[in-house]
Amino acid sequence: MQLIDINKKRYRRHLNYIIVACVVSLIIGCLAISQLLIAVFPDESGSHFHWNLTGVVITSLLIGLILNKYxxxxxxxxxxxxxxxxxxxxxxxxxxxxxxxxxxxxxxxxLLAINFSYAGSRLLWELDDNLIIMDQLAIDQAEIDSLAMKYNLILKAEDYDEAVLKEF
Structure with a gap:
């Protein structure tokens, strides 16, 4: 996986739309499916927990399938x-x-895997405005950079290949 520049404003706007759509879909889908199951299979005891749970599970699966498809x-x-x-x-x-x-x-x-992890984390934290632990990340990055210098290596995030994790 390569790190790419992401338009933060577009990303946040689209993420918020997706979250809202998922929440609204979950609420409407759960209620609709649960009510349909309760109407078709009424329970004399008045407990409809299993139908409500079934509605949540079915709706969650449908939302997951739709997100995966698109x-x-x-x-x-x-x-x-x-x-x-x-x-x-x-x-x-x-x-x-x-x-x-x-x-x-x-x-x-x-060293490449750790460097990629730090670069990817930096990207994610900047997208989410999670700047609290960036100082610690800078310290950790300096440590990796010093190890790279010690062993005469040049670390680039784009050189990372996920297959190297099998070694560890």
Whole structure:
């Protein structure tokens, strides 16, 4: 996965529209499906929890299918990219302890993965205006940069390949 520049204003606007559409769809879909199931299969005890839960599950699945189907639509490009980037960063973070240990020994793949993680995190945090921990990220990045200099390596986020995580 390559890091790309994202129009922050467009991304936020589209994300907000998608969130609102999902919430409204969930509310309307759950109520409609639950009421339909209750009308077709009434329960004498008056408890309709299972029909309400079924409505939530069915509506959630439908929303997930629709989002997945339209993830390549022009309106969804930035949002889908950020979702994918978060998944990639999560896979790296799950192996971060092993990666940091290997980076101390000069493993180029570990250094590339950590560098990509920091660059991707910086991108996400700037998109979400989460600037609180940017100082810590700068410290961590300086540490990786010093390791790269120690081993005479040049780290570029675009050189990262997710397949190297299998090594760790």
């Amino acid at each position: 993830r390549t639509h022009d309106f969804m490009i930035e949002v889908a990219y950020v979702w994918d980037l978060k998944q990639v960063l999560n896979r790296i973070n799950r192996k971060m302890l092993k990666l940091k240990a290997a980076a101390q020994e000069g493993n180029i793949n570990a």
